[in-house]
Amino acid sequence: LKEKSAKDLKRYNKLLKQKNVSQQKYDEIFYGKSIIDQKFISSNAELDSLLIERKQHTIRAPFSGIITKRHVELGEWVDKGGEIATLVNPQAVTSIFNLPASYALEIKPKQQIQVHTGKQSINGTIEGVIIKGDNKSRTFPLKIKLHSDNAVLFDGMKTQIKLPRKSSEGLLVPRDAIIKRFGNNVIFIVDNDKAKMVPVTVHLYSGSMASISAREENEKETLQAGLKVITKGNERVFPGQTLQVK
Incomplete structure (x- = not known):
C-alpha cells in the first residue's frame, strides 16, 4: 500500500x-x-x-541440554524468578561431596583429582568448596567438574574420591556415636561404668564410620583404641551418669 x-x-x-x-x-x-x-x-x-x-517473555536456557522435569504447563502464569523446568547439561558434569570443615579448609581450587564411580576412573578439577554448609552434619559441599568425554554417567550416580591431607592420628568410631552438645561434636565413652563426655573433631565420614580425634589436649590420652562408646540413647545421656554395660 x-x-x-x-x-x-x-x-x-x-x-x-x-x-x-x-x-x-x-x-x-x-x-x-x-x-x-x-x-x-x-x-x-x-x-x-x-x-x-x-x-x-521468551525464556532461553543458559546451555543446550535435556529437560528432565517440567514445573509448569503451557499457558500457565510464571512468577519472576520461578522455576519452569529442570535442565541437565550432559557436557558439563559435576560431582558434589560433603566434607567436614577440617578437610574443606585444605581444599585448593583448580586442583586435579581422580573421581571413581563403579569401574570408571574420571579426571576431575576441583572448582571449590561452597561456603554454605549443612548445619546438622557440619559439612560443606565440594564441587568437582568431571572431564567425562568417554565416561558413561547418570544423574545421581555414587562417586568416590581420595583427598590427600596432612597426616594426623585419629580413631574410627561408629557414626551414631557422634552427637551435638552445646554446638560441638561429642562422644560418650564408658569410664568405670559411668558416662564421660569427650569433645571431638571429626576428620572424615565414611559410610557408617567416622574418623575422630579429641578436641582438647588433655583428652587426647583418653581416646584410645578399644574404648567402649555409646551409640544408642546417647542423646539422653549426661556426664557422670551410671551405666549398665551389656
Missing part, C-alpha cells in the same frame, strides 16, 4: 504539471499518501514494541 501510494503521487505530480488533473484531486492523493506514511511509521513502532515484549 505504501509503494502504491508513492507511485500514485508520482504519477499525479506529472499529470498536475501537464495540467491533466485538478489541484483538488492531486491534494487528495498527496494527503492520502501522508496518512499512509504515518500509519506505516506507527505500525513499525508497534511491531518493534511487540518484538521487544516477545523477547522479554
Whole structure:
C-alpha cells in the first residue's frame, strides 16, 4: 500500500504539471499518501514494541541440554524468578561431596583429582568448596567438574574420591556415636561404668564410620583404641551418669 501510494503521487505530480488533473484531486492523493506514511511509521513502532515484549517473555536456557522435569504447563502464569523446568547439561558434569570443615579448609581450587564411580576412573578439577554448609552434619559441599568425554554417567550416580591431607592420628568410631552438645561434636565413652563426655573433631565420614580425634589436649590420652562408646540413647545421656554395660 505504501509503494502504491508513492507511485500514485508520482504519477499525479506529472499529470498536475501537464495540467491533466485538478489541484483538488492531486491534494487528495498527496494527503492520502501522508496518512499512509504515518500509519506505516506507527505500525513499525508497534511491531518493534511487540518484538521487544516477545523477547522479554521468551525464556532461553543458559546451555543446550535435556529437560528432565517440567514445573509448569503451557499457558500457565510464571512468577519472576520461578522455576519452569529442570535442565541437565550432559557436557558439563559435576560431582558434589560433603566434607567436614577440617578437610574443606585444605581444599585448593583448580586442583586435579581422580573421581571413581563403579569401574570408571574420571579426571576431575576441583572448582571449590561452597561456603554454605549443612548445619546438622557440619559439612560443606565440594564441587568437582568431571572431564567425562568417554565416561558413561547418570544423574545421581555414587562417586568416590581420595583427598590427600596432612597426616594426623585419629580413631574410627561408629557414626551414631557422634552427637551435638552445646554446638560441638561429642562422644560418650564408658569410664568405670559411668558416662564421660569427650569433645571431638571429626576428620572424615565414611559410610557408617567416622574418623575422630579429641578436641582438647588433655583428652587426647583418653581416646584410645578399644574404648567402649555409646551409640544408642546417647542423646539422653549426661556426664557422670551410671551405666549398665551389656
